[in-house]
Amino acid sequence: MVIAAVAAVLVLMSLPWWLPARIVAVRAWLFARINGEEGIPVPGDLVGVERFREVYAHPAANGRSKGAALSDLFWYWLSPGPEMHQEHLEAGERYDAVAHVTRDLLVVPRAQAEQLARRCAGRALEDVRGLIRLRDLMMPLWAEFSYELVFGEPCPREARDLIAGNANDVVTSLKCTGLRHMRRRLRLTGYLLDRLHLVRRPLPAGLTPREQAYYLQGAFFNTAVVQMSEAMAHLLLVLAQHPDVQRRARTGDDRYLDQVIAETLRLYPLFGIAHRITTGDIRLDERTTIPAGSVLCFDYPEFHRAGFADPGRFDPGRFDPALGERPAKELNHIPFGVAANRPCPAWRLAPIAMRVVAREVLDRYVLDSSVTHTRSLPSRGPCLLTPRDAPHRPGPVLAWLRVRDRWEDVWRSLVQLVLGTYMVWHARRQRLCERHFLTEPEDRHVHPGPRHGS
Ligand code: HEM
Numbered sequence: 451m452v453i454a455a456v457a458a459v460l461v462l463m464s465l466p467w468w469l470p471a472r473i474v475a476v477r478a479w480l481f482a483r484i485n486g487e488e489g490i491p492v493p494g495d496l497v498g499v500e501r502f503r504e505v506y507a508h509p510a511a512n513g514r515s516k517g518a519a520l521s522d523l524f525w526y527w528l529s530p531g532p533e534m535h536q537e538h539l540e541a542g543e544r545y546d547a548v549a550h551v552t553r554d555l556l557v558v559p560r561a562q563a564e565q566l567a568r569r570c571a572g573r574a575l576e577d578v579r580g581l582i583r584l585r586d587l588m589m590p591l592w593a594e595f596s597y598e599l600v601f602g603e604p605c606p607r608e609a610r611d612l613i614a615g616n617a618n619d620v621v622t623s624l625k626c627t628g629l630r631h632m633r634r635r636l637r638l639t640g641y642l643l644d645r646l647h648l649v650r651r652p653l654p655a656g657l658t659p660r661e662q663a664y665y666l667q668g669a670f671f672n673t674a675v676v677q678m679s680e681a682m683a684h685l686l687l688v689l690a691q692h693p694d695v696q697r698r699a700r701t702g703d704d705r706y707l708d709q710v711i712a713e714t715l716r717l718y719p720l721f722g723i724a725h726r727i728t729t730g731d732i733r734l735d736e737r738t739t740i741p742a743g744s745v746l747c748f749d750y751p752e753f754h755r756a757g758f759a760d761p762g763r764f765d766p767g768r769f770d771p772a773l774g775e776r777p778a779k780e781l782n783h784i785p786f787g788v789a790a791n792r793p794c795p796a797w798r799l800a801p802i803a804m805r806v807v808a809r810e811v812l813d814r815y816v817l818d819s820s821v822t823h824t825r826s827l828p829s830r831g832p833c834l835l836t837p838r839d840a841p842h843r844p845g846p847v848l849a850w851l852r853v854r855d856r857w858e859d860v861w862r863s864l865v866q867l868v869l870g871t872y873m874v875w876h877a878r879r880q881r882l883c884e885r886h887f888l889t890e891p892e893d894r895h896v897h898p899g900p901r902h903g904s
Pocket residue numbers: 536537538549552669670673674675677678681715720721724725784785786787788791792793794795796800801
């Protein structure tokens with residue numbers, strides 16, 4: 451009896467060390483069972499690391515949604531209006547019109563972008579101290595930032611809460627730590643519909659007002675807010691866990707901070723996999739062709755590891771021109787995608803804004819954290835912020851945080867298994883993408899993409 455009780459306690463106590471990893475494996479297996487195994491991993495057996503960029507940039511690697519079972523799942527997570535989300539629009543007139551407006555709204559003089567980021571950070575950091583979750587801290591900040599990019603005026607509190615609520619809902623469901631709340635998301639759509647006439651640049655012509663609202667919601671109040679919040683959570687967590695880097699980043703110049711950002715996005719790229727559906731054959735050599743209709747899965751973390759010495763180690767020095775292993779442009783480093791195939795339109799603005807916000811945080815606080823740092827960061831980045839003029843004694847809090855994080859991991863992985871399985875099943879039933887392409891006129895969506903060299 452006593453032995454059984456001791457054994458039960460030991461198994462219970464050991465859960466955090468083995469259960470989360472097992473559950474992740476079960477989840478991956480279940481997703482593959484429900485969703486079907488599809489996709490050619492790149493890099494992989496067919497396409498090696500050395501041809502990764504070439505295949506990604508191939509003109510036939512330009513289908514975004516049509517023809518991949520995977521798309522039903524993404525459309526489910528990005529609803530409402532996934533058919534108007536820039537990332538998921540097929541090449542053609544609509545895509546061109548939408549991409550043009552995004553570029554237009556993102557062209558902001560550098561000094562103005564820095565000032566905006568600084569102002570938003572100042573508000574978000576008012577009265578903040580102690581134990582926080584970095585992603586939660588960042589969401590309202592980037593909600594205000596995006597609002598002002600789109601509307602050219604300070605963000606009202608009501609809008610900030612709607613935007614942060616929407617973005618948080620999307621990223622929470624994407625990570626399977628919560629279900630979708632469509633009413634919450636549609637409240638933002640309604641708010642945007644009422645304010646389309648206030649957007650500071652003309653919106654894409656030929657779209658209904660609802661489609662215009664969906665477009666704005668998708669690009670600026672979902673992707674922009676989620677990506678910037680996630681990127682900053684990774685950056686601040688890295689600083690919290692590398693005190694030497696933190697000290698140097700606080701006192702050093704912007705070039706060092708840029709290296710820290712580059713290395714953070716190498717180790718924790720925001721995209722795990724970016725997929726493309728081939729709209730034509732891709733000939734690899736005399737004997738091997740990737741046929742039209744294949745789903746190519748470009749694996750960012752894998753690419754970012756290849757060709758680096760000790761790739762799992764965090765080392766901003768890799769991006770120091772004086773110390774680096776190779777010149778930066780030759781490194782396997784594509785945090786914003788590849789230039790020839792729909793890269794991130796914010797590739798210039800995002801690092802500028804991140805640097806300013808990181809400085810604002812470093813000027814005010816010393817950061818510490820003892821949690822596990824993974825690419826998907828479902829914990830939202832717990833971190834201790836100690837004001838710089840307060841005594842810095844993080845020891846006891848870090849010890850408690852380490853234990854709490856391990857146990858949260860056990861519970862969270864179970865939640866992710868259950869909710870993830872439900873959402874994959876639900877998305878397969880809804881078939882949002884498949885049904886869209888069955889009912890919409892063909893020529894509205896699929897045009898041959900621009901011809902760039904292969
Ligand atoms: C650090 C922050 C960010 C990172 C690391 C990032 C990364 C990326 C990457 C890797 C892609 C290309 C994926 C692919 O090839 O399928 C992408 C696409 C995109 N990103 Fe970002 N992003 C960031 C911030 C933003 C922001 C602030 C916006 C604001 C509008 C944005 C809007 C988009 C859009 C609309 C696309 C789709 C582009 C297209 O298909 O034409 N991103 N992003």
